[in-house]
Structures are given as structure tokens and as C-alpha cells.
Amino acid sequence: MVRPHDTRFRRLPIQPTISALNAINAGDKAMQQLPVCLNMSDRLVVVTGGGQTAARRAETALRAGARVRVVAEHVGDAFDDITDDPRIEIRNSALERADLDGVFVVFAASGNTADDAAVVRLAREANVMVNVADHSALGDFSIPSIIDRSPLLIAVSSSGTSPLFGRLITQRLEATIPAAFGNLTRFLGSIRDGLTQRIPDSRRRRRFLETIVDGTVADLVLSGNEERARTLLAKEADSFVSGGDTPEGEVYLVGGGPGDPDLLTFRALRLMQRADVVVYDRLIGSPILELVRPDAERIYVGKKRNQHALPQDEISRLLVRLARDGKRVLRLKGGDPFIFGRGGEEIELLASEGIPFQIVPGITAASGCSSFAGIPLTHRDHAQACIFVTGHTKTGRLSSDWATVLQPNQTVVVYMGLAVLGDLMRDFIANGADPSLPVAIIENGTRPNQKVATGTLSDIASITEAAGITGPALIIIGTVVTLREKLAWFNQPAPKDAAATAALSSETGGLAAASAPDVPVEGAAVR
């Protein structure tokens, strides 16, 4: 049994779930397999092999209601628990073509690759789907790890890439899915037809179901009080149905962070899964967008080729209109909505139109880049203050005057400054900043393709250009930049534990892809 606290997992380079899974698929964005759930009831399956693995396969098939024919020259003790089951038939011989007559699927589980390959050949001849334990690529499908809260089933698959990792994730999920969820699922199944009649509109029905699942009705079911749950449900459905034609819409103004999907907050993820429609712009990358409820409508309001972005007041009006239609609208923004995100402007209109809204902060680019580049924004000996400003494409100026920006012991972070980097750096010097003041440019901060260039006010512009940095990028100015030399960690080889990492990544196959090779663009040494 693999537990999260097995020593094997101790020193995993933990790129927790989402980025690891994305990384596995990085080269190949298409799904590698299609998960399905088979109806096994009363169907005949064949399991070949007499050992532990074969016994587990037979057991799972029996649990799913199948009849099982075990074909193996020798059937071991591992089968002792299940040989009494009347649905099991044992044939003590090697598999023959005739064993496959009328068979739905075959599980090759002898543990011997040559034997399994022979089974695959026979199965192919007989046109029967076959699975090969531990070598799913040899056969037609893989078997996921399962969390069984029947009728609720949660299957976790690594598409055969790293079954061990799949099991690790299953283990973590196990603890978070209450045992009584099976009852709740059954209960919800029993009210499904009635509910479809009462609330024919699927969007409204979904919303009603959500309030049920988060509310007292579910609590009653989970604590075994189905009778009272049914009474309460009827009451709540009545008041929901009589509560007007369109449900009340609302807007979630959500910060999506700097790009790494693991940096989303729980609340952001929850609202992303709840929204009926998502309104997003350029800074939202696909790894984050993929986490929005798949059937939510998507509206892109950023810049398109040959076209400007939708003007801010039109975006605000769009949000109002969608919410008025009764939709739950996710306004997903890069970073934090209240830091150069124009979130304030959007809620002004919502508020004056009386539309309910929620604001969810996100990791702002400055924090994401600071952490992932190893450049603290404050440090006792370097900076007791930090200012976030923007660069202006038109004027080439900063959003604050020089007395404000050029303070001792203050880190300056410039958003949207890359396009005017050269002018900006010259202005800093012209207004009295030390030309040797350290500067870092972080492009695609927190993303696998993060690039960091460091230099000084006088040379960073040419270093950045030579590095081919095009943005989105953040500028950090101040002596804290010198700390990167010691604190850089992301995409860096770590000499001391490199060996451990290598050993583990071969064991878990694929997870190693989570730490892509570095793209360091260190310029002139930082002084």
C-alpha cells in the first residue's frame, strides 16, 4: 500500500497535483485516453494468471457484478477469499481461443510479459478488449485507481504513465470524501426524475442542486435522516420554484494569479467550478482556464489579432447584462483584481446597478515573481518599503513622480513597463538614481517558461533585449535583487539533492517533467 508518508515520497520534488498533471501532458495536450465506466453486471470476463495481481482483478470484477473465468495453470492462495463465490469459474490450463467465447473483456495479469502478450494476441483474434496489468500500453485500456463510495465512483488515472502517482492522489482524496457520500449520491439519484419535472430548466436545476448539496438537506442525508431530508427538500423546491422566473445572477471578480495554476486560491477554484459563464482576458493562460467548469460559456475580452481589447466600460456593461440574465458570472483576471486590474471600475457599475458580487484576491505578479525568482520585496538590510507602479506606453513615464519612487530602502516594482524599459532606466538615472542599482526582469513569472534577466539600471535594457524577452514581464529595482544569487530555486539544479530527485523521478516516471530545464538569462553579474 502506498501512503503519502512513505519514505519513497518524502523527497519528491512536490509539484502538487495540477502542475504535475499538466506537465505530464505538456508535450501532448490531447487526452491520452478516454475514461469510461463499464456496465459489468452478469457479463463474463476472463482473468489470466494465478497470483496476487490476478486475484485483485478478479475481485474487482466480482464487485462490479461480473462473472469471472480465471484461466491459469496454477491458481495460488491469493484466490482463497473468492473461490467460494458461485460466479467464479477456474480453468487450470493455459488460455485458449475457446476460453474467450462470449467474453466481454480480458484481464491479462500473469505478471509474465511473454504470457500476457500471448493473451493479448488471442484476445485480438477474438475481438475482445484486453487489459494488461502494469503494462497498459500492451493492451487496449488501463484501470484507474478507484475511490468507491458506490454508487459514487471516483477514478484516478495517469493514462498508464505513472500508476503509482495515481494511487498517491487517490490516497489523498480518500480522506476528503466522506464515507456517507454514497448515501447522498443514492438519495440524489432517487429524486432526479421528480426534480427534472419540477425544475425543467437544467441551469436552474443545477443551481438548486448546489444549494441542496451545500445545505441542510444534504446534512440530513449524511446523518442518516432521509425522511426529514425529503420533507425539507420538497419545501425548498417549492420556494425555489415560486421564487421568480430567472434566478438572481451574480458576479465573481476573481484573481487568477500570475500563471501557475497551483497558485490559485481555494475560493477562486470553487467559484471557477460554479460559474455559468467566464469573462477573461489575455493574461489568463490555458492551464488556468481549463479548470473552469467545462460547460461554462467562455467570453474573451482581451486583445485579438488586428483588434483592440473590449473597452473597459463595455466589459462592465457585459458583466451587468450577463448577471441580469440570471447567470453566475466569473470575471477572471490575471494576478489580483485590485492591483492594476481595474477591478474597482468593474464593481462600481455592478454596485450602482445593484448586482451582487464577490471579490477574490489573487497572487499578484509582484509576489509570484518575487517568490519564484528568489528576490524578496523587503529585507531588513535592503528595503523597509516597496512600491508598485506602472509604466506608461504613451508617455514613457511612471505612474508616480520621482520623489515618490526614488526613496532610500525602497523596492520598486514596475508593472507593464517592459515596452518602455530603455526610457525608464534612463529616466531613473537622469533623476538621480545610482546607475549601478540592481534590476531584474522576470518574464512569465511562475510559469514553466519563466525567464529572469538581471543587471543594473545602465545595462538591463540591452541584456533584456539580447535575451529576447517579450513579456508579460515585471521589473524589480533595488538592492534586494542581489539576493537572487543565493535565493534562486525555481528551475535551478540543486546539487545536493539532485541525485535523490533523479532516483525518484525514474521511479514515478513522468513527475520529473514537472521541473523543466532552466532558462536562466543572467546578464552581467549583479553587484
Place this chain on the structure above:
Amino acid sequence: MKMPGRVYLVGAGPGDPELLTLKAANLLAVADVIVFDRLVSPEILAFANPQARRIPVGKEPRRHPVPQSEINRILVREARAGHLVVRLKGGDPFVFGRGSEEALALRAAGLRCDVVPGITAAQGCAAATGVPLTHRGLATSVRFITGHCRADEPLDFDWDGLADPATTLVIYMGAANIAEIATRLQGHGRDPDTPVMAINNGTRPDERRLVSRLADIAITAADASFAGPVVFIVGDVVALYGDSHMSPALQSALATANDVSREAAPYA
């Protein structure tokens, strides 16, 4: 020989457990050792691996804080013992948290230290109150300062630069020195009518807010006798905090969250 473990310097956000990042939660779930501050709420520690050893190092009221050098030693010791160590800090680890000092100590000991950013207190408080930190026409920049200084040293700022009306000023650790800060800011030209909001225990169930103006904030804050962390947001954006700009949902949230008299505050 034991393989050295690994330390993750992790931001826990301002307190609301839903503002934890997925990455932070996943690391907590697999940690062997968790070294945490007083600012980290118990709801967040509930995400931790139940078998993990918990080492509190924060300041407790009326207790001596664990000195920084001792915290550094603990981190190095646990990592050398081969553990997966999560160093959990309030807000963002690289904003006024001395997180960088801990990371440097680990690197000096030849250990690896990964950093996971968090929602800093100012962001949590801004989102909770509906007051943006930057806003067209009101604030083109935002500045974060600490109101805390080393013992016996004066607050060391270029006060003229701090007086810019178009820069939202966020003061961390400012409760003790807010009177001096407010006076200095006015002395260097910041309008005494500039709205100020104090948020205490922002994003937590016991959140309290107070809206005042620069001339009065020292007294109103003293009257409120806050317990727990406070940030001050100084600037015209605070004027957006008001009924005309609040959704009904937000208003009802405010009505329950705000126990500080709104009548007493000119900008409420």
C-alpha cells in the same frame, strides 16, 4: 548518511483558509514538520498532515518570541534530519515577514529552500472591504511600508516622498506608531482629510474595520483597542468604501462584520 530534506517557505495568506493556495495546502498535506507563526490560523493548520510535528515559533502575547536566529537553527536542523519542512508564514513570505532571512540561512547551510507566494494582508483586506489598492483617477501606485522600527531607532523614511496623494499607502505593523506616522504625513503635506481605513483581523470571522481620516486615525484607532494584526490603508481609494458603492451582499456582510461604529467615522 541521511539525505538532506527540503524546506518550503510558504505563504498562508491573511487568515481565511479559502485564501490558501492549492500549492500551500498540498505541501501541508505531505509535510513532516511544520514550523509556523502566531498569525497562522488553526483552520489553516487543519490542512496539515496529521502526523506532522508542529513547531510554533510566533510571538504569543506575554510570552517571549522565539528569536530569529533560533528559528533559523530549527529549520536547518529539521532539514538536515531529512524531513520535509514547511515553514508557514502569514500573508506572503517575502513581504515584511523576515522570510528572506530564513531562506538565506538555509542556503548558507547548503540547503534548498523553495518559496510559495501568498496573498499578502493588504490584498486580503482590500478584497474583503471592496477597496481597490489602485483605481483610475484615485491611485496610480500603491506603496507598502512597515510602521515597526528596530528598538530605539526613529522611523526612517523620506517623508516628503510618502506624502504623494496619488499613491495608496499601506502600513503594516503600524498600530503602535500610527500617531507618529499620521502626524509626520500631515506635516509633509498629506491632506489631513485623506481617508484612512484600519482593518483588524482582515478576512477572518472576527474582522473589524474602521474608517476615519488622517487627522483622526490615531484617536479612533486607539478607541477601537484592536487585538490582533492591523493594516492601515491611507488614500483616496478608501472613499470608495461606502454604501453607494456596496452591493447588497457586501452591505449585509459589512453590517455583521463591522462592529466599530460607522456613525463615528466621517467616511463611512
